[in-house]
Amino acid sequence: MAEGSDDIQALIALMSRLPGLGPRSARRVVLHLIRKRAGQMAQLAQLLDSVAQHSRECMTCGNITDRDTCAICADPDRATGEICVVEDVADLWALERGHAFKGRYHVLGGTLSALDEIGPEDLGIPNLVDRIQRERATEVILALNATVDGQTTAHYIADALDSTGVTVTGLAQGVPIGGELDYLDDGTISAALRARRRL
Amino acid sequence: MAEGSDDIQALIALMSRLPGLGPRSARRVVLHLIRKRAGQMAQLAQLLDSVAQHSRECMTCGNITDRDTCAICADPDRATGEICVVEDVADLWALERGHAFKGRYHVLGGTLSALDEIGPEDLGIPNLVDRIQRERATEVILALNATVDGQTTAHYIADALDSTGVTVTGLAQGVPIGGELDYLDDGTISAALRARRRL
Ligand SMILES: [Zn+2]
Ligand SMILES: [Zn+2]
Numbered sequence: 498m499a500e501g502s503d504d505i506q507a508l509i510a511l512m513s514r515l516p517g518l519g520p521r522s523a524r525r526v527v528l529h530l531i532r533k534r535a536g537q538m539a540q541l542a543q544l545l546d547s548v549a550q551h552s553r554e555c556m557t558c559g560n561i562t563d564r565d566t567c568a569i570c571a572d573p574d575r576a577t578g579e580i581c582v583v584e585d586v587a588d589l590w591a592l593e594r595g596h597a598f599k600g601r602y603h604v605l606g607g608t609l610s611a612l613d614e615i616g617p618e619d620l621g622i623p624n625l626v627d628r629i630q631r632e633r634a635t636e637v638i639l640a641l642n643a644t645v646d647g648q649t650t651a652h653y654i655a656d657a658l659d660s661t662g663v664t665v666t667g668l669a670q671g672v673p674i675g676g677e678l679d680y681l682d683d684g685t686i687s688a689a690l691r692a693r694r695r696l
Numbered sequence: 697m698a699e700g701s702d703d704i705q706a707l708i709a710l711m712s713r714l715p716g717l718g719p720r721s722a723r724r725v726v727l728h729l730i731r732k733r734a735g736q737m738a739q740l741a742q743l744l745d746s747v748a749q750h751s752r753e754c755m756t757c758g759n760i761t762d763r764d765t766c767a768i769c770a771d772p773d774r775a776t777g778e779i780c781v782v783e784d785v786a787d788l789w790a791l792e793r794g795h796a797f798k799g800r801y802h803v804l805g806g807t808l809s810a811l812d813e814i815g816p817e818d819l820g821i822p823n824l825v826d827r828i829q830r831e832r833a834t835e836v837i838l839a840l841n842a843t844v845d846g847q848t849t850a851h852y853i854a855d856a857l858d859s860t861g862v863t864v865t866g867l868a869q870g871v872p873i874g875g876e877l878d879y880l881d882d883g884t885i886s887a888a889l890r891a892r893r894r895l
Contacts, residue, residue, distance in 0.1 A: 502747075502760075502761060502762035502786055502790075504743055504747050504762065505747055505751065505760065506746065507743055508740075508743040508747050511736065511739060511740055514726060514736075515729070516721075516724045516728050517724060518717075518721075518725070519714070519718070521878070524786060524878075525716060525786065525872065526715060527747070528785055528786055529714060529715050529759055530714070530758075531748075532745065538709060538744055539745070541707075541710055541711075541746075542744035542745040543741075544703055545707065545729070545737055545740055545741035546706055546738070547703045548701075548703050548729075548737065549737035549738050551703065552701070552704065561701075561730055563701040563703065563704075583699055585729055587723060587724065587833065623791075629776065632807035664796060668841065673863045676791075678698075679720075679724075680720075
């Protein structure tokens with residue numbers, strides 16, 4: 498038992514499986530927390546517990562929230578008729594940090610993928626079409642990653658929305674080929690949004 | 697409020713201050729945990745709470761443990777008369793992973809530093825000298841980092857132990873100049889320990 502106690506070893510093992518961390522960084526984080534335990538560790542435990550208990554998906558858009566309806570869907574100022582479709586909550590957060598978009602979102606939770614057998618139903622694309630019609634949206638911005646799967650999904654959604662008459666746009670070229678939104682700086686993502694083009 | 701809820705934002709802020717993490721990696725970790733919340737997040741909260749409550753320093757060697765005396769100090773097979781002095785618990789863990797040392801440890805918790813006004817008393821060096829005499833240790837291995845402060849501290853301790861008659865050794869050259877133990881691979885650290893030299 499090299500690392501102090503069974504609980505410490507279990508904590509390191511659990512942390513080393515988090516994205517971006519490995520065994521070495523997990524050990525450093527855990528040692529850091531043990532040294533600061535009076536403050537940070539108890540606070541971290543309490544926040545993790547609270548977030549675990551209260552986080553859920555917004556029933557309307559799929560954003561993560563601690564209520565039935567997220568703050569963006571609940572804000573009447575954001576009823577602009579524009580709905581921005583993203584793959585992931587991380588992309589929604591990235592767009593919000595850019596402060597360029599004033600409408601609402603729709604989180605798919607992934608992309609179509611023949612390989613992983615993810616079809617339109619798995620991503621709730623029929624529900625998205627219903628929502629667009631129910632809310633009489635004027636514009637749908639497909640802010641999907643510039644990857645093959647992201648662009649395949651964008652074309653599929655554009656086709657599915659064809660009969661609704663809504664304007665469908667995509668982010669401007671400015672998102673690098675193969676680029677993932679969450680890795681772009683906030684200025685690039687805002688510029689690409691402002692220069693969005695009709696698909 | 698871009699990131700879901702006040703608690704989520706606080707959790708991201710706290711995580712982004714951990715060593716090796718920044719805002720982007722903290723956001724990815726928190727999103728990952730929220731997606732897995734049924735399992736990993738509650739488990740992580742519980743382990744953090746348990747480790748925060750039960751972790752303390754071994755009264756004998758300064759290792760982190762959940763008892764008064766750590767498993768290494770409590771193990772009679774490790775009463776070899778050899779005491780390995782390290783700067784930090786991370787270094788003790790690194791040596792244990794190498795499986796080359798069968799004695800006991802002494803964790804200084806830092807190095808002498810004129811700049812940071814850290815003197816021998818702050819590192820408990822008088823207590824170390826007492827312990828060496830009380831336990832009638834036969835060899836003290838100074839496994840300090842190959843940095844200026846680490847080597848200054850090693851020479852200071854070697855001088856302080858001069859009158860006790862104990863054999864004082866250091867790790868073999870093999871630890872690169874300026875290298876920090878916790879960044880070495882386990883094989884290098886074991887080889888350097890086996891080839892340790894008398895100071
Ligand atoms: Zn929402
Ligand atoms: Zn101990």
